[in-house]
Amino acid sequence: MDVLSSALIIAGLSTAFYFFGRKKRVPIDRSTGKPLPHPFQLPIVGCLPFVSTDGLHYTFSEWARKLGKIFSCQMGPQQCIVINDLDLVREAFSKSSFSGRPQYHLFRLGYSLDEPESIGIIMSEGESWKEQRRFLLSTLKDFGIGKTSFQDVITDKSFNLLRTLEEHQGRPVDVRMMLNTAVSDVVSTVLFGQDYKHAETDFARYVDHVANAASELGGSALMNYWIWLRYLPYYSKIYHRLTRGMNFTFDVLRAIIENEKKSNPDNIVNNYIAAYFVKRNDTQSARFTDHNLMLTLSDIFGAGFETTGTTLRWALLYMCEYPELQKKLQAEIDREIGRERPPQVTDRDRLPWTEATLLEVQRIASVAPLGFPHKVMEDCELGDYLIPKDTVVFSNLYYIHHDPVNFPNPNQFQPQRFLDAGHSRIERTECLLPFSTGKRVCPGEALAKMELSLFFAALLQKFRFEFPQGAKADLRPRCGLTNDTKPYLLCAYPR
Numbered sequence: 319m320d321v322l323s324s325a326l327i328i329a330g331l332s333t334a335f336y337f338f339g340r341k342k343r344v345p346i347d348r349s350t351g352k353p354l355p356h357p358f359q360l361p362i363v364g365c366l367p368f369v370s371t372d373g374l375h376y377t378f379s380e381w382a383r384k385l386g387k388i389f390s391c392q393m394g395p396q397q398c399i400v401i402n403d404l405d406l407v408r409e410a411f412s413k414s415s416f417s418g419r420p421q422y423h424l425f426r427l428g429y430s431l432d433e434p435e436s437i438g439i440i441m442s443e444g445e446s447w448k449e450q451r452r453f454l455l456s457t458l459k460d461f462g463i464g465k466t467s468f469q470d471v472i473t474d475k476s477f478n479l480l481r482t483l484e485e486h487q488g489r490p491v492d493v494r495m496m497l498n499t500a501v502s503d504v505v506s507t508v509l510f511g512q513d514y515k516h517a518e519t520d521f522a523r524y525v526d527h528v529a530n531a532a533s534e535l536g537g538s539a540l541m542n543y544w545i546w547l548r549y550l551p552y553y554s555k556i557y558h559r560l561t562r563g564m565n566f567t568f569d570v571l572r573a574i575i576e577n578e579k580k581s582n583p584d585n586i587v588n589n590y591i592a593a594y595f596v597k598r599n600d601t602q603s604a605r606f607t608d609h610n611l612m613l614t615l616s617d618i619f620g621a622g623f624e625t626t627g628t629t630l631r632w633a634l635l636y637m638c639e640y641p642e643l644q645k646k647l648q649a650e651i652d653r654e655i656g657r658e659r660p661p662q663v664t665d666r667d668r669l670p671w672t673e674a675t676l677l678e679v680q681r682i683a684s685v686a687p688l689g690f691p692h693k694v695m696e697d698c699e700l701g702d703y704l705i706p707k708d709t710v711v712f713s714n715l716y717y718i719h720h721d722p723v724n725f726p727n728p729n730q731f732q733p734q735r736f737l738d739a740g741h742s743r744i745e746r747t748e749c750l751l752p753f754s755t756g757k758r759v760c761p762g763e764a765l766a767k768m769e770l771s772l773f774f775a776a777l778l779q780k781f782r783f784e785f786p787q788g789a790k791a792d793l794r795p796r797c798g799l800t801n802d803t804k805p806y807l808l809c810a811y812p813r
C-alpha cells in the first residue's frame with residue numbers, strides 16, 4: 319500500500335470521527351481578523367492526502383503561488399504555517415518564540431518512550447537545547463572551524479578522495495560513497511578525533527545507515543503523525559529498518575564513547591567527546607550525560623555529512639552538464655593556485671567564479687528545501703499575523719530560492735547572478751538561505767562552507783569531469799529528507 323492510498327483510507331475513516339474533534343485555535347491575519355488562507359483540507363487528516371509524493375516542498379510551492387507569502391495548513395494532527403517569504407522567515411526565526419521543534423516520532427526512534435522531551439540538539443528545545451547548542455558552537459570555534467588552522471584536516475581528507483578517484487582511471491564511477499566518506503571523515507575527526515580507527519567496518523555501516531535514513535525518512539513521513547501506522551505492512555518494513563539502523567547507530571556511538579574514556583583518561587581535548595567530558599567536570603548542569611552526548615553526536619553526524627556530501631554531488635553533476643563553465647573554473651584555479659598547491663581558505667576571495675558556482679548549486683538544488691520545521695513556543699505575532707502556541711512552522715527555502723523576485727530566471731543555472739558587474743567579487747547573497755537563519759541557523763555553516771570550497775576546488779584542480787559516453791543528465795532531484803541527486807555515473811580524467 320503506498321503513502322497516498324494509506325492517507326486516503328485514513329481520511330475516509332477519520333471523517334466519521336470529525337464531529338468529535340475539538341475546535342483548534344488557528345493563525346489569524348490581524349488586519350482582516352480572518353484565519354490565514356489555506357489549501358483544501360479534510361477533517362483530521364487535513365491536507366496530507368493532497369501532498370505530492372514527489373516532495374512536500376513542490377506541493378507547498380504550488381499552494382504558495384495561489385495563497386501567497388504565508389498560509390496555514392493542517393498536517394494530520396498538527397496545525398502548521400508555511401512561510402514563503404524571505405523577510406517573514408527572517409523575522410520569525412529571529413524570535414525565541416519560534417525556536418521550538420515539533421516532536422516527530424521517527425526522529426525519536428530508539429529513545430522515544432522513556433526520555434524527557436528535550437535531548438540532543440536537533441529535536442530539543444528550551445534550556446536544554448540552548449545549553450547543548452551553545453556548547454557545540456563554542457567547541458567548533460575552539461577547534462578553529464572556519465579558520466585556516468582547521469584547513470589541514472580537510473586537505474588531508476581531500477588527498478584521500480583524490481587518490482580514490484584516481485584509482486578509477488577515468489572509468490565510469492558513482493561518486494556517492496567516496497564523497498560521503500570524505501565529508502564524514504571530516505565530521506568524525508571533529509567529533510571522535512584524528513586517531514579514531516577501530517571498528518571501521520561498523521563505522522562504514524553507520525555512515526551508510528545515516529545516508530539511507532535521509533531518503534527513507536521522507537517516504538515514511540506519515541508515521542511522524544500516526545505512529546500506529548507502523549502496524550500496516552507497507553510502513554512496518556520501513557519502521558523496522560529505521561529502528562534497526564538507529565539502534566545500530568547508538569551501539570556504535572556508545573562504543574566510541576567508551577573507547578574515548580579508556581584511551582584518553584586525562585581528557586586531552588582533541589575531539590568533541592573529550593571536550594564534553596571536560597565540560598561535564600566543570601559545570602553544575604546535570605544535562606551533560608553520556609546519553610545526551612550520544613544523541614548529540616548522532617545529531618551532529620546525521621546533520622553534518624549527508625547535506626555536505628549531497629551538495630558536492632550536485633556540484634559535480636552540474637560540472638558534467640556545463641563543460642564550458644567547468645573549463646572556466648579550472649582556468650581560474652590554474653591561474654590563482656596552480657596545479658600543485660592544495661587550495662586554501664584564503665584562496666576563496668580569488669576564486670569568484672568557483673565560489674559563485676557553489677552558491678548557485680546551493681540555490682538551485684536547495685538540499686534542505688524546507689529547512690527543518692520549527693514550533694511556536696507561545697502565542698506570538700509575526701508581521702500582520704497572530705500565531706498560536708504549538709503551531710508548526712515550515713520555511714519554504716526552496717520557494718524563496720526559486721522566487722523570480724529574488725532570483726530572475728530561477729530555473730536557469732547562472733552562477734554569475736552572484737557576481738558583481740566585473741565578475742570579480744561575490745555579491746547578492748542576502749536572499750540565499752541554504753543554512754536557514756536566526757536562532758536555529760545551522761551551527762555547522764562555517765564548517766560546511768569550508769568543506770565545500772576546499773573539496774570542490776581540489777577536485778576541479780586535479781580532474782576533468784564528464785558523463786560517460788551516451789549518458790544523459792537528469793537534474794531532477796530525488797526527494798527524501800533532503801533534495802538528493804538521482805544516482806549518476808561520471809568519468810574523472812586526471813588533468
Ligand code: HEM
Pocket residue numbers: 411439440441451505617618621622623625626629685686689690691752753754755757758759760761762763765766
Ligand atoms: C551543505 C551543508 C549543510 C546544510 C545545507 C545544512 C543545513 C541546515 C539547515 C537548513 C538546518 C535547519 C536550521 C533550522 O532549524 O532553521 C540545519 C541544522 C543543523 N545543522 Fe546543518 N547544514 C549543513 C551542514 C552541517 C554540518 C557540517 C554540521 C556539523 C556541525 C551541521 C549541523 C547541524 C545541526 C546540529 C543542526 C541543528 C541545529 C539546531 O537544531 O539548533 N550541519 N542545517
